Amino acid sequence: MSGFFALIVRDVRLAARQGGASLLTVGFFVIAVTLFPLGVGPELAVLARISTGVVWVAALLACLLSLDRLFQADFEDGSLDLLILSPTPLELTVLAKCIANWLTTALPLVVAAPVLALVMHLPASGFAVLIVAMAVGTPALSLIGAIGAALTVGVRRGGVLLSLLVLPLYMPVLIFGVGAVDAAAMGLSPAPHLMLLGAISLGALVLGPWAAAAALRLMTS
Amino acid sequence: MNNSAQNRLEGRNLCCIRGERVVISQLDFTLDAGEALILKGPNGSGKSTLLRLCAGLLSLAGGDILWRGAAVEKAPEAYRAGLTYIGHLDAVKPVFTVAENIAFWSGLKPGAPRLGAALARLDLEDLADLPAQFLSAGQKRRVTLARLAACDAPLWLLDEPTVSLDHTSTRRIAELIGDHLAAGGMVMAATHIDLGLTNARTLTLERLPQERLP
Numbered sequence: 299m300s301g302f303f304a305l306i307v308r309d310v311r312l313a314a315r316q317g318g319a320s321l322l323t324v325g326f327f328v329i330a331v332t333l334f335p336l337g338v339g340p341e342l343a344v345l346a347r348i349s350t351g352v353v354w355v356a357a358l359l360a361c362l363l364s365l366d367r368l369f370q371a372d373f374e375d376g377s378l379d380l381l382i383l384s385p386t387p388l389e390l391t392v393l394a395k396c397i398a399n400w401l402t403t404a405l406p407l408v409v410a411a412p413v414l415a416l417v418m419h420l421p422a423s424g425f426a427v428l429i430v431a432m433a434v435g436t437p438a439l440s441l442i443g444a445i446g447a448a449l450t451v452g453v454r455r456g457g458v459l460l461s462l463l464v465l466p467l468y469m470p471v472l473i474f475g476v477g478a479v480d481a482a483a484m485g486l487s488p489a490p491h492l493m494l495l496g497a498i499s500l501g502a503l504v505l506g507p508w509a510a511a512a513a514l515r516l517m518t519s
Numbered sequence: 520m521n522n523s524a525q526n527r528l529e530g531r532n533l534c535c536i537r538g539e540r541v542v543i544s545q546l547d548f549t550l551d552a553g554e555a556l557i558l559k560g561p562n563g564s565g566k567s568t569l570l571r572l573c574a575g576l577l578s579l580a581g582g583d584i585l586w587r588g589a590a591v592e593k594a595p596e597a598y599r600a601g602l603t604y605i606g607h608l609d610a611v612k613p614v615f616t617v618a619e620n621i622a623f624w625s626g627l628k629p630g631a632p633r634l635g636a637a638l639a640r641l642d643l644e645d646l647a648d649l650p651a652q653f654l655s656a657g658q659k660r661r662v663t664l665a666r667l668a669a670c671d672a673p674l675w676l677l678d679e680p681t682v683s684l685d686h687t688s689t690r691r692i693a694e695l696i697g698d699h700l701a702a703g704g705m706v707m708a709a710t711h712i713d714l715g716l717t718n719a720r721t722l723t724l725e726r727l728p729q730e731r732l733p
Binding site for chain 1: 574575576577578596597599600602604606607608609610611612614615623624626627628629
């Protein structure tokens with residue numbers, strides 16, 4: 299297990315020292331959301347109606363940005379071979395990398411989301427649920443994304459292929475993530491949507507590392 | 520390195536196919552404790568492939584690799600804990616210091632890493648706190664090789680370990696390998712230079728005719 303935690307610490311430190319990968323992701327998130335009021339116009343009713351969807355879609359795309367380096371950087375410098383050869387099972391190695399990816403990219407998005415929701419004029423009753431829904435739903439983005447990242451490791455210009463593989467799998471997270479916030483904004487209970495989001499994350503926790511590890515073994519051999 | 524007398528790596532009737540071509544065919548070898556097996560052969564004869572097969576990074580098309588008499592697939596994690604693989608690539612992160620790079624990789628292996636001893640052995644003490652992005656190719660290679668000195672793995676798989684090293688560093692590596700063998704370790708290395716090892720056998724690989732599989 300010590301290898302598991304050592305890898306999380308290493309990836310977080312790598313992200314911190316490589317000039318703020320987190321900042322770039324958050325920057326993309328902020329700019330993508332800010333484009334909507336400019337494009338759609340400043341009518342508050344329209345913005346409020348689309349706010350949840352825009353914040354979630356921008357968050358999905360921002361998460362996607364960080365994924366193509368998830369295994370690619372380690373593949374290119376030979377680190378991936380050594381991670382496969384470490385006594386830690388590859389499934390746990392993948393899980394450790396997903397946790398580090400979530401801490402460095404998704405968590406900053408969760409923190410930034412309420413500010414952007416304010417820009418988009420989200421009804422006040424939706425704020426708390428937006429934060430909870432993103433906290434519950436984003437682990438699935440890292441875990442599902444790891445499968446796509448593993449399948450495209452070693453593929454030149456794999457980023458586009460990665461988006462095509464992963465975005466369709468992100469749809470359930472988007473649907474229930476938006477559903478939870480909309481329900482709260484309309485005065486209904488967001489609990490069923492949040493539970494389904496939690497179920498997706500838990501399912502991804504089981505399937506993601508296992509599938510990504512199998513894909514990595516396939517791609518490196 | 521307990522029970523080093525039992526340590527034995529054996530390949531039986533190995534076959535490997537890469538890109539629809541047979542790279543290794545019907546190859547047998549044995550490697551006992553305290554022995555070195557030096558792989559020789561022209562480019563493309565499968566030296567790196569054999570090392571990657573032994574590390575478990577490639578899958579066999581046929582045959583068995585046995586560690587202590589049991590197939591390695593049966594207990595891959597225990598087998599991997601006892602080997603150190605040095606590939607073509609250095610696996611050195613440019614934003615980490617020399618000491619951090621060595622500490623991370625050796626920390627993944629069982630047992631307490633001997634960071635200080637490894638730095639001294641590879642003459643990296645002066646560079647320990649320098650980010651690896653400022654290192655030369657030979658210095659990076661030494662950081663990679665320091666993993667050998669930092670952990671206790673009995674089996675070393677070395678793919679061209681002395682590439683881009685200067686004369687003095689090459690001699691240090693030869694000494695390091697010699698000491699490992701004297702302590703009952705095992706080394707399988709692909710190298711074109713003479714490391715001056717006493718207890719070494721040579722396995723010469725041939726480049727197989729390049730016919731495609733049907």
